[in-house]
Amino acid sequence: xxxxxxxxxxxxYETSMSFAVRQRLEERICTTNEGKSGxxxxxxxxxxxxxxxxxxxFCCQLPAAKGDGGxxxxxxxxxxxxxxxxxxxxxxxxxxxxxxxYTFYAGPLQDTSKGAxxxxxxxxxxxxxxxxxxxxxxxxxxWEWGIGSTGDSMPDDFLKCTTPVLDAVKTVSSGGDTxxxxxxNQLIATVANALEFSNVGMDGGGYNPLIxxxxxxxxxxxxxxxxxxxTSDCIDNENTLDLDILLxxxxxxxxxxxxxxxxxxxxxxxxxxTMMHARRLWHGPVGTRKVLASLVAEPNCTSFGKxxxx
Numbered sequence: 001x002x003x004x005x006x007x008x009x010x011x012x013y014e015t016s017m018s019f020a021v022r023q024r025l026e027e028r029i030c031t032t033n034e035g036k037s038g039x040x041x042x043x044x045x046x047x048x049x050x051x052x053x054x055x056x057x058f059c060c061q062l063p064a065a066k067g068d069g070g071x072x073x074x075x076x077x078x079x080x081x082x083x084x085x086x087x088x089x090x091x092x093x094x095x096x097x098x099x100x101x102y103t104f105y106a107g108p109l110q111d112t113s114k115g116a117x118x119x120x121x122x123x124x125x126x127x128x129x130x131x132x133x134x135x136x137x138x139x140x141x142x143w144e145w146g147i148g149s150t151g152d153s154m155p156d157d158f159l160k161c162t163t164p165v166l167d168a169v170k171t172v173s174s175g176g177d178t179x180x181x182x183x184x185n186q187l188i189a190t191v192a193n194a195l196e197f198s199n200v201g202m203d204g205g206g207y208n209p210l211i212x213x214x215x216x217x218x219x220x221x222x223x224x225x226x227x228x229x230x231t232s233d234c235i236d237n238e239n240t241l242d243l244d245i246l247l248x249x250x251x252x253x254x255x256x257x258x259x260x261x262x263x264x265x266x267x268x269x270x271x272x273x274t275m276m277h278a279r280r281l282w283h284g285p286v287g288t289r290k291v292l293a294s295l296v297a298e299p300n301c302t303s304f305g306k307x308x309x310x
Contacts, residue, residue, distance in 0.1 A: 001267065002028050002057055002294045011297035015125065017049035017310065019104065019118055019193070028294045032058075032279065039279035040209050041192040042075055042253040045272050045295065048102040048186035050139055050163065050308035053295035056270045056277070060262035064289035070282030071259035072268070072291065077276050081169065081183040083252050084245075091245050095168035099226040099303060100185060100241070103162045105149050105197045117196075120159040132159070139309045140164035149197040149221040165226035166303045172273045182274050187223060187241065188250050194218040210281070216243045253278075262291065272298075 002008070013030045024030045032039060046052040064070025085092040104123070111117030126132045129145070136143050143161040148154045170184035186193075192209035198218045224239040253276060260268055270277060282289050301308045 001059075005296075008055070009297040009299070011051075011053045011295040013295075016046060016053075016295065017051045017123060018046050019048070019123070029059075029292050030294070032291055032293050039277075040281065041189045041250065042073065042257070042276040042278040043186055043189035044077065044184055044276055047184055047272075048104075048163070048166070048190070049310075050166065050303070051301050051310045052298055053272050054298040055296040056272055057294040057296070058260075058268045058270065058277075059292045059294075060264055060266040061290040061292055062288070063262040063264055063266075064282040065284050068282045068284040068288070069280050070284070070289040070291075071261055071280040073254075073257045073259050073278040073280055074270065075253045075257040075276050075278075076274060077182040077184060078180050078274055079256050080249065080252055080276070081181050083256075084183060084249055087248070088245055091242065092169070094225055095183075095185070097229060098168075099165040100168045100187065100223055101163050101165055101226055102186065102190070102223050103149075103160060103221060106159050106161075107155070108157045120161070129157070135310075136161060149194075149218070164303065164308065166308075170273055180274075183249075184273055187246055188253060188276070190219065190223045191243075191246055191250055194222045197222055213247060214243070216240070219243045219246065 002010075010028045012028070013024050044052065045056050058072060081092070106118065106120040106123060108119050108121055110119045110122060120132055121127060124132045124135050126135060133143065141161050141163060143159060145160075146154050146156045146158055147160045148158070149160075166185070168183070168185040168187065169181055171179050171181050174180045191214060194214035195209055195212060195218070198214060198221070220240055223241055225241060226239075228238060257278075259280065260266070279291075301310075
């Protein structure tokens with residue numbers, strides 16, 4: 001079915017920069033997230049990396065039993081952008097003018113207990129530290145080895161790395177000569193990622209990313225605004241994204257969202273720029289809900305008009 005869409009090139013899991021641990025089932029089909037808590041907060045697929053898909057196919061192989069949950073939530077990031085701009089104009093101005101940089105923490109082995117449990121070897125598609133460093137250097141990343149999100153010492157093969165500056169708002173075509181702005185980033189999901197990254201070395205679980213919240217320090221360890229246009233006035237505190245605003249944005253997503261009530265064989269095609277998605281909780285045994293994904297490659301991922309290097 002996916003192959004019938006002419007011009008849609010595959011972004012395979014093996015070549016993607018997804019934080020999630022997934023399994024490839026067929027040539028262009030993979031599982032959505034093997035982590036216990038992955039995908040439960042609204043997000044744009046892989047928007048926290050220099051390589052994201054333009055669209056996402058979802059297919060329901062097995063819906064959750066009635067009453068067990070397991071829907072997929074969808075929300076317009078255009079509407080989220082509009083509400084945030086109205087309520088937090090300074091925050092949105094910072095997002096548009098400065099962009100954001102995400103920090104990722106990973107060990108050398110996959111951790112399927114976490115929603116963001118991919119190893120740095122799998123994430124960068126490398127086998128050695130030298131290969132990873134060469135790839136990060138080419139792409140404009142910064143990195144340290146042996147440092148956790150709280151600054152604690154970790155094993156020497158544990159990686160802390162920070163992306164180049166990425167857009168936090170995108171302008172997309174809305175048909176004809178008109179355009180619209182969308183809140184294209186991973187800031188809301190970073191609320192959940194910060195919980196996981198603050199517990200590196202521990203088994204996933206023990207918290208609910210829909211309810212529990214990280215500290216401001218936890219957010220600061222995972223995402224910052226890019227450099228100020230007036231660097232002479234830039235101090236560390238000015239790079240901080242207010243946790244309360246992110247939590248309010250998370251609440252806005254829930255208020256604006258609709259749920260896809262899956263039936264077996266259903267397929268949904270989602271624009272990754274204008275729509276965020278989230279996996280809803282389900283309460284059945286493992287294996288009683290199966291939703292698969294296929295990612296459509298974005299041929300030219302850019303930030304502030306410049307092509308990104310991966």
